[in-house]
Amino acid sequence: MSKQSSVCIYNEFDPVTLAPTNDQTARRIEELGLERLELRGRSVLDIGCNNGLASFLCATSGAVDVHAVDVNPDLVELVKAQAQARGLNCIRAEMTGFDQLDAQRDQADVVLFLEVLHWVVGQGMSIREAMRRLWALTRETLVMEFPWSVSEPSISRQTALTEAEYNSQLILEWLTLCFDRVEFRCFNTYFQGQPGSCRALVVCSRPKVSVFLDDVLPGISRVEREVTPNLWRVAGSGNPVHTVKRVSADAPMRKLPRGLLETFVSEISAGGRLVVPRFIAHGGRFLLDGVKGESSYVAYPWLEGVMAEADSMEALEAAYACALAGISAYEQLEAGKRGSLAEQGLADLHHSVRRVHPDRAGWTGPVTDEFWGVNHGDVHTRNVIRLTGQLQLLDFDNCDVGVRGMDILWSLVLVTEDDPATVSGWVRRWRALAPQVPLEAVQVQLKAHCLGWEENWRRHSQPDLELWARMKLSLGLVLGAVSQLEQAE
Numbered sequence: 001m002s003k004q005s006s007v008c009i010y011n012e013f014d015p016v017t018l019a020p021t022n023d024q025t026a027r028r029i030e031e032l033g034l035e036r037l038e039l040r041g042r043s044v045l046d047i048g049c050n051n052g053l054a055s056f057l058c059a060t061s062g063a064v065d066v067h068a069v070d071v072n073p074d075l076v077e078l079v080k081a082q083a084q085a086r087g088l089n090c091i092r093a094e095m096t097g098f099d100q101l102d103a104q105r106d107q108a109d110v111v112l113f114l115e116v117l118h119w120v121v122g123q124g125m126s127i128r129e130a131m132r133r134l135w136a137l138t139r140e141t142l143v144m145e146f147p148w149s150v151s152e153p154s155i156s157r158q159t160a161l162t163e164a165e166y167n168s169q170l171i172l173e174w175l176t177l178c179f180d181r182v183e184f185r186c187f188n189t190y191f192q193g194q195p196g197s198c199r200a201l202v203v204c205s206r207p208k209v210s211v212f213l214d215d216v217l218p219g220i221s222r223v224e225r226e227v228t229p230n231l232w233r234v235a236g237s238g239n240p241v242h243t244v245k246r247v248s249a250d251a252p253m254r255k256l257p258r259g260l261l262e263t264f265v266s267e268i269s270a271g272g273r274l275v276v277p278r279f280i281a282h283g284g285r286f287l288l289d290g291v292k293g294e295s296s297y298v299a300y301p302w303l304e305g306v307m308a309e310a311d312s313m314e315a316l317e318a319a320y321a322c323a324l325a326g327i328s329a330y331e332q333l334e335a336g337k338r339g340s341l342a343e344q345g346l347a348d349l350h351h352s353v354r355r356v357h358p359d360r361a362g363w364t365g366p367v368t369d370e371f372w373g374v375n376h377g378d379v380h381t382r383n384v385i386r387l388t389g390q391l392q393l394l395d396f397d398n399c400d401v402g403v404r405g406m407d408i409l410w411s412l413v414l415v416t417e418d419d420p421a422t423v424s425g426w427v428r429r430w431r432a433l434a435p436q437v438p439l440e441a442v443q444v445q446l447k448a449h450c451l452g453w454e455e456n457w458r459r460h461s462q463p464d465l466e467l468w469a470r471m472k473l474s475l476g477l478v479l480g481a482v483s484q485l486e487q488a489e
């Protein structure tokens with residue numbers, strides 16, 4: 001294949017000035033509108049780059065890394081030479097096929113898939129497989145241009161594709177499944193000289209996490225219901241239905257060593273009193289062992305429940321009971337098996353107190369290994385679901401290490417909102433459970449948590465001030481009750 005014959009006519013530009021050298025190319029550049037994509041600082045993957053027109057446009061619009069790939073070696077050499085001549089070092093041209101791209105290695109902020117879909121489907125890849133690959137390769141935005149139907153002259157001339165294998169309804173359905181936003185830009189008009197030609201340009205953004213779950217969770221074939229944006233009811237062949245939650249890369253749970261987390265969870269589930277996550281091995285790897293910066297998934301048994309209402313006293317009591325059960329189970333576990341914090345690699349997790357109380361930077365206080373444990377860390381009513389009239393804890397991704405019993409204290413904070421008079425009763429019950437934890441340590445940790453939350457909310461564009469005020473009030477009541485207890489002791 002000669003260089004000249006494989007360069008598309010609507011792609012011709014002057015290699016020195018990068019200016020289009022014919023009307024079709026000029027119109028195409030305008031219609032693509034790549035400069036409107038906010039490419040500054042972004043990485044771009046241009047799949048089927050041809051002579052690199054789109055890659056050059058991205059490089060001159062501020063993209064910092066442009067990975068241009070094509071199966072045609074002559075074209076790849078052409079792009080390399082022109083990038084070098086223009087001093088555009090951010091362009092990396094490589095001879096690679098679409099099917100050889102790897103999501104871990106080649107994922108980019110912006111993916112360009114311009115006039116390539118019909119080629120790869122013609123080569124035997126299904127639309128579903130093409131979409132699965134594009135979804136996995138796209139971090140933010142996919143720009144796709146494609147012939148509208150198999151009756152397109154360029155398709156019918158080059159391939160034997162049938163309507164069943166390639167049609168725009170199927171393509172748009174898949175795009176909608178894969179991306180939160182699918183924006184139809186235009187039917188392109190630059191493609192002249194071919195009567196009946198109709199090609200569409202779409203820009204898709206925010207890849208959905210819940211699609212292609214079977215890639216990350218073997219055996220799970222479909223999402224039955226989206227409970228919250230990161231929690232889905234899923235089903236698969238031969239598997240019981242369960243709930244899958246995406247766990248963000250910075251979830252406290254991710255900081256716990258896997259061994260400790262697994263033991264913690266299995267010990268608690270053995271008690272049969274809590275609903276706990278089931279970890280799924282994926283490709284020999286535990287799902288929570290995600291690469292740094294990536295989210296991962298945890299599967300919970302599915303409970304046909306509804307999220308508990310935050311204003312129900314009954315709900316809070318049940319949450320409280322669950323937290324107690326969790327802590328008791330963990331305390332038993334700790335007594336024999338946990339070993340020291342340093343041994344478990346947990347010593348660094350004490351930082352929450354130090355971070356928000358710099359004046360206590362060197363504070364070790366009376367809190368030694370034995371007073372620290374795994375906390376649920378986020379006992380609130382939205383992490384609780386109701387099952388046949390009873391409530392069970394659902395969510396464990398906020399497990400972390402803290403003063404033992406902190407999660408119980410958090411449930412106390414919530415309970416106070418319903419009935420301030422119960423506070424001292426709750427505090428006494430908690431005290432009986434964890435008498436060895438120094439009260440001072442508890443107070444410091446509790447305040448530290450609150451300050452941490454405050455800091456988070458400040459960074460949030462629309463902080464929930466009302467919730468913050470309510471929490472402060474509850475905190476005052478709980479701390480008051482703790483001081484009373486202190487005096488009594």
Ligand SMILES: C[S@@+](CC[C@H](N)C(=O)[O-])C[C@H]1O[C@@H](n2cnc3c(N)ncnc32)[C@H](O)[C@@H]1O
Pocket residue numbers: 008011047048049050051053054069070071072075096097098099113114115116119120123
């Ligand atoms: C119609 S051209 C489109 C070029 C460019 N994307 C554009 O829109 O200006 C299709 C390009 O895809 C390349 N191509 C075909 N099959 C491919 C594959 N499986 N992987 C990567 N590139 C492929 C061809 O070599 C060709 O350069």
